[in-house]
Amino acid sequence: xxxxxxxxxxxxxxxxxxxxxxxxxxxxxxxxxxxxxxxxxxxxxxxxxxxxxxxxxxxxxxxxxxxxxxxxxxxxxxxxxxxxxxxxxxxxxxxxxxxxxxxxxxxxxxxxxxxxxxxxxxxxxxxxxxxxxxxxxxxxxxxxxxxxxxxxxxxxxxxxxxxxxxxxxxxxxxxxxxxxxxxxxxxxxxxxxxxxxxxxxxxxxxxxxxxxxxxxxxxxxxxxxxxxxxxxxxxxxxxxxxxxxxxxxxxxxxxxxxxxxxxxxxxxxxxxxxxxxxxxxxxxxxxxxxxxxxxxxxxxxxxxxxxxxxxxxxxxxxxxxxxxxxxxxxxxxxxxxxxxxxxxxxxxxxxxxxxxxxxxxxxxxxxxxxxxxxxxxxxxxxxxxxxxxxxxxxxxxxxxxxxxxxxxxxxxxxxxxxxxxxxxxxxxxxxxxxxxxxxxxxxxxxxxxxxxxxxxxxxxxxxxxxxxxxxxxxxxxxxxxxxxxxxxxxxxxxxxxxxxxxxxxxxxxxxxxxxxxxxxxxxxxxxxxxxxxxxxxxxxxxxxxxxxxxxxxxxxxxxxxxxxxxxxxxxxxxxxxxxxxxxxxxxxxxxxxxxxxxxxx
Amino acid sequence: xxxxxxxxxxxxxxxxxxxxxxxxxxxxxxxxxxxxxxxxxxxxxxxxxxxxxxxxxxxxxxxxxxxxxxxxxxxxxxxxxxxxxxxxxxxxxxxxxxxxxxxxxxxxxxxxxxxxxxxxxxxxxxxxxxxxxxxxxxxxxxxxxxxxxxxxxxxxxxxxxxxxxxxxxxxxxxxxxxxxxxxxxxxxxxxxxxxxxxxxxxxxxxxxxxxxxxxxxxxxxxxxxxxxxxxxxxxxxxxxxxxxxxxxxxxxxxxxxxxxxxxxxxxxxxxxxxxxxxxxxxxxxxxxxxxxxxxxxxxxxxxxxxxxxxxxxxxxxxxxxxxxxxxxxxxxxxxxxxxxxxxxxxxxxxxxxxxxxxxxxxxxxxxxx
Numbered sequence: 001x002x003x004x005x006x007x008x009x010x011x012x013x014x015x016x017x018x019x020x021x022x023x024x025x026x027x028x029x030x031x032x033x034x035x036x037x038x039x040x041x042x043x044x045x046x047x048x049x050x051x052x053x054x055x056x057x058x059x060x061x062x063x064x065x066x067x068x069x070x071x072x073x074x075x076x077x078x079x080x081x082x083x084x085x086x087x088x089x090x091x092x093x094x095x096x097x098x099x100x101x102x103x104x105x106x107x108x109x110x111x112x113x114x115x116x117x118x119x120x121x122x123x124x125x126x127x128x129x130x131x132x133x134x135x136x137x138x139x140x141x142x143x144x145x146x147x148x149x150x151x152x153x154x155x156x157x158x159x160x161x162x163x164x165x166x167x168x169x170x171x172x173x174x175x176x177x178x179x180x181x182x183x184x185x186x187x188x189x190x191x192x193x194x195x196x197x198x199x200x201x202x203x204x205x206x207x208x209x210x211x212x213x214x215x216x217x218x219x220x221x222x223x224x225x226x227x228x229x230x231x232x233x234x235x236x237x238x239x240x241x242x243x244x245x246x247x248x249x250x251x252x253x254x255x256x257x258x259x260x261x262x263x264x265x266x267x268x269x270x271x272x273x274x275x276x277x278x279x280x281x282x283x284x285x286x287x288x289x290x291x292x293x294x295x296x297x298x299x300x301x302x303x304x305x306x307x308x309x310x311x312x313x314x315x316x317x318x319x320x321x322x323x324x325x326x327x328x329x330x331x332x333x334x335x336x337x338x339x340x341x342x343x344x345x346x347x348x349x350x351x352x353x354x355x356x357x358x359x360x361x362x363x364x365x366x367x368x369x370x371x372x373x374x375x376x377x378x379x380x381x382x383x384x385x386x387x388x389x390x391x392x393x394x395x396x397x398x399x400x401x402x403x404x405x406x407x408x409x410x411x412x413x414x415x416x417x418x419x420x421x422x423x424x425x426x427x428x429x430x431x432x433x434x435x436x437x438x439x440x441x442x443x444x445x446x447x448x449x450x451x452x453x454x455x456x457x458x459x460x461x462x463x464x465x466x467x468x469x470x471x472x473x474x475x476x477x478x479x480x481x482x483x484x485x486x487x488x489x490x491x492x493x494x495x496x497x498x499x500x501x502x503x504x505x506x507x508x509x510x511x512x513x514x515x516x517x518x519x520x521x522x523x524x525x526x527x528x529x530x531x532x533x534x535x536x537x538x539x540x541x542x543x544x545x546x547x548x549x550x551x552x553x554x555x556x557x558x559x560x561x562x563x564x565x566x567x568x569x570x571x572x573x574x575x576x577x578x579x580x581x582x583x584x585x586x587x588x589x590x591x592x593x594x595x596x597x598x599x600x601x
Numbered sequence: 602x603x604x605x606x607x608x609x610x611x612x613x614x615x616x617x618x619x620x621x622x623x624x625x626x627x628x629x630x631x632x633x634x635x636x637x638x639x640x641x642x643x644x645x646x647x648x649x650x651x652x653x654x655x656x657x658x659x660x661x662x663x664x665x666x667x668x669x670x671x672x673x674x675x676x677x678x679x680x681x682x683x684x685x686x687x688x689x690x691x692x693x694x695x696x697x698x699x700x701x702x703x704x705x706x707x708x709x710x711x712x713x714x715x716x717x718x719x720x721x722x723x724x725x726x727x728x729x730x731x732x733x734x735x736x737x738x739x740x741x742x743x744x745x746x747x748x749x750x751x752x753x754x755x756x757x758x759x760x761x762x763x764x765x766x767x768x769x770x771x772x773x774x775x776x777x778x779x780x781x782x783x784x785x786x787x788x789x790x791x792x793x794x795x796x797x798x799x800x801x802x803x804x805x806x807x808x809x810x811x812x813x814x815x816x817x818x819x820x821x822x823x824x825x826x827x828x829x830x831x832x833x834x835x836x837x838x839x840x841x842x843x844x845x846x847x848x849x850x851x852x853x854x855x856x857x858x859x860x861x862x863x864x865x866x867x868x869x870x871x872x873x874x875x876x877x878x879x880x881x882x883x884x885x886x887x888x889x890x891x892x893x894x895x896x897x898x899x900x901x902x903x904x905x906x907x908x909x910x911x912x913x914x915x916x917x918x919x920x921x922x923x924x925x926x927x928x929x930x931x932x933x934x935x936x937x938x939x940x941x942x943x944x945x946x947x948x949x950x951x952x953x954x955x956x957x958x959x960x961x962x963x964x965x966x967x968x969x970x
Contacts, residue, residue, distance in 0.1 A: 010907050011899060013772050017911060018895045024922045025888050029881060031929050035839045036877040043839020050836060051856055219857035 053217045059208030062235030066244045067471055071161060073170055078157035079137045082125035088149035099147060131157055131288045163282040165251055168307045169242055169274050171197020172285035201408050208235035237474040241270035249590050250275040253583045258571040260308040262452045263587055266562050268484055269465025276308040310410040313445040317532030318373045319554045320440025322500055324381055325366060327393035329496035333384040336366045336499050342376040349431045353379055370503035371513050375439050382438030390437060391417035396490050398453045399446055404466045413450055416443035448567050451554050455565035459556040461497045462490040504528055505559050518553060518581035520589055527555025529576030548572055553580035557588050564591055604660050607964040612893035615886050616956055619941040620648045627944050629849045630862045630870040640863055640944055647946035651953030658957030662965050663909060670717040677711040681749035696753040706947035708750045708758045713954050715765055718742055720909040723769050727904050730775040736782055739769050757936035764915040772911055831930040833858045838872035845876030863944040865936060869928050891918045897963040906962040913955045
């Protein structure tokens with residue numbers, strides 16, 4: 001046995017190769033040691049983070065009831081069509097036309113939904129269509145094997161039992177916008193939030209708190225649940241102050257007219273009726289509203305989405321004369337007995353201002369002036385009081401600031417004054433504007449809710465509760481009544497209110513009072529009508545003619561220990577006494593009859 | 602069979618151990634997989650086939666094998682051309698012949714044939730050193746299959762041929778030729794790695810050109826995806842710690858985060874389930890195997906035998922080190938399997954056949970027999 005002749009050079013270079021290989025393995029062993037031993041914990045944490053995921057358990061949104069505990073907003077199951085990419089057996093490009101034909105859905109819409117979710121894991125479902133109706137669900141489910149990848153997910157949707165009666169009170173929910181997402185950290189893409197009405201104002205209570213579910217995911221993003229980290233907390237149930245029967249009556253009385261009806265319980269500030277006409281159909285938002293339907297709603301000339309009691313800015317017309325009267329009485333500019341002779345017109349700084357009765361009212365005192373709504377009398381008062389002082393009293397009585405009702409989007413209105421006009425418009429105040437102001441015209445703008453508050457203050461001798469729409473909350477089973485909030489009392493002596501109240505009683509209960517159509521036998525209704533001119537035309541004969549007028553009636557009842565205040569506004573009508581007062585009568589009548597039925601004593 | 606006694610028992614034992622570990626970890630990695638649960642049985646069959654070849658080669662005189670090397674090499678090249686035409690495409694590379702029960706990857710088998718033809722070519726340099734011109738010839742011999750494989754395109758497998766180009770010249774070349782080849786190879790290596798790893802450093806290429814190169818190197822996947830693979834593989838290895846999570850307990854592989862867990866990334870499963878200890882064991886077995894291979898090269902009966910054994914050890918060690926480095930992100934993920942460990946019939950049979958050749962060099966180390 002002899003060894004083969006391996007050249008020496010070979011041996012040397014083979015040795016080199018051996019060193020190379022051994023050092024290669026040693027180097028790698030150091031590399032693995034570094035990762036496995038030195039940084040082992042770091043990678044353990046990293047691995048845990050990659051594999052675990054907490055999922056959200058949605059909290060059910062709170063229900064809404066009326067004051068008689070009748071359900072008005074509930075949650076119903078909704079069906080979403082989902083696509084799971086991993087279960088698809090053909091590419092999206094060829095699947096899409098087939099699917100869109102089967103679903104009778106525009107391929108572009110489906111494609112947009114698909115692309116929006118493209119970056120996600122394959123195991124996570126993509127919502128292609130929301131809120132499909134049940135018949136369609138059955139059809140899809142029967143055919144699902146022909147379209148591998150599609151699936152139906154059950155979620156909830158909001159449903160309203162009185163979709164057009166309570167639209168402005170309840171509002172609706174919708175998908176959170178980018179702005180909502182930016183403002184609220186808890187929100188996630190696709191979450192539903194309240195958009196209007198109670199749904200929006202009480203969104204924080206209605207939403208509840210999401211639960212958390214811990215689990216593992218695999219590389220496809222499929223979720224395997226393990227345990228509940230935190231159970232979800234359902235949203236708070238709300239009980240409205242709204243009385244459904246009266247609200248329904250208000251809707252019937254208003255008919256096709258535009259306008260608003262408000263009824264408030266003076267003793268606690270509960271709003272019994274809040275009706276804004278025209279309304280819209282909430283079930284449009286409960287289902288999926290189409291872009292077309294939304295555009296239609298927005299483009300209607302009578303603005304159904306507009307919540308008139310809160311957001312409508314109107315000239316209050318003659319109702320504002322009550323404020324002028326209070327201002328005069330407070331400043332002792334006049335007494336109830338002060339008389340003025342109304343000739344039907346009034347000259348001031350070279351301009352002639354007319355009374356609505358061109359023949360004049362003759363000699364009138366304050367009572368008569370309010371009862372017959374004599375403009376000239378208040379022109380005289382305005383001249384004495386001055387615009388700035390009148391504005392101060394108006395602000396005292398709640399004009400120019402929000403009432404603080406528990407809805408979002410309330411307008412402040414405008415109380416004009418020389419100072420205001422200079423600041424806001426940079427113009428000087430003409431003396432004639434003081435006169436317009438005194439009779440509730442000109443730049444003065446108020447919401448129906450502010451007039452309701454005025455009624456409450458007069459009825460309560462300067463004190464009033466803040467109006468609100470929620471009677472009580474229910475969290476789990478615990479019921480909490482909504483806190484009563486008192487408005488800051490006005491600094492006006494009670495005897496001033498007594499004079500005004502007496503005058504308001506006469507407006508309704510005297511035969512020649514402008515509000516006599518609101519009278520209810522056996523009940524002392526107090527009120528004031530108003531007819532605000534919107535646009536004044538000059539007709540062919542050269543006479544001035546008011547084509548567009550808003551008819552107002554504001555009042556409360558009974559005179560002693562007042563219980564409710566009412567506001568009726570009918571847009572584009574002829575006169576407050578003619579159009580608004582009868583409606584107020586119906587509402588008040590219904591309220592007191594109902595009260596008698598439930599409480600015979 | 603007298604020569605059976607001459608077989609290197611230590612190398613045989615190391616080889617068998619690695620094959621056994623391969624079975625264990627493939628079984629453990631695919632545990633609970635809906636489709637991969639039976640892969641380890643297929644692998645066992647391939648190991649049996651490979652071992653038959655291993656024993657056959659170990660008893661067969663490699664010098665006689667040389668006589669048919671040229672023909673076999675040509676047949677191999679024809680196979681590589683055919684696979685480009687009729688091959689089955691997987692992950693964008695056309696590198697498989699598909700049969701009813703199995704697939705064959707000719708680029709693996711051609712490795713054996715290339716080793717043989719190179720050994721035959723360099724057989725004339727028994728005692729003297731080769732010239733630079735010979736390097737050119739070996740460049741062509743290695744270059745032909747490499748070009749055909751790159752056309753598939755399968756850069757990983759082509760890269761494994763690099764040691765075959767380098768080693769003969771390293772072993773036999775004169776000083777000048779040696780350094781010129783080493784220098785040029787190092788340069789091209791840096792360039793290739795540079796383009797793959799740090800495209801922004803390669804200043805003379807425009808962005809889209811780099812993207813094309815990267816896309817060509819990694820067909821069907823973008824670079825962020827390969828980054829993801831390495832990230833997951835590092836998590837897998839890292840959380841194994843010193844002792845590992847236990848056999849069959851790998852979390853990354855089970856939840857599907859570890860890609861190619863039973864093929865290219867099998868060592869990551871070893872690292873996760875048996876920890877640093879397991880990795881060290883595997884490294885030790887490989888190290889032992891290759892050291893025995895070098896010993897066989899040193900004790901070979903002639904220069905051809907030395908070269909043959911050195912080339913086999915060189916290419917297998919290169920493959921092992923590259924694969925292990927790839928898992929912890931030290932090398933780009935180019936689809937180089939770990940010899941003897943990764944799942945894959947062609948790779949397994951080829952590796953065993955190559956090791957069989959080393960055994961042949963060892964059993965025929967005595968000149969007169």
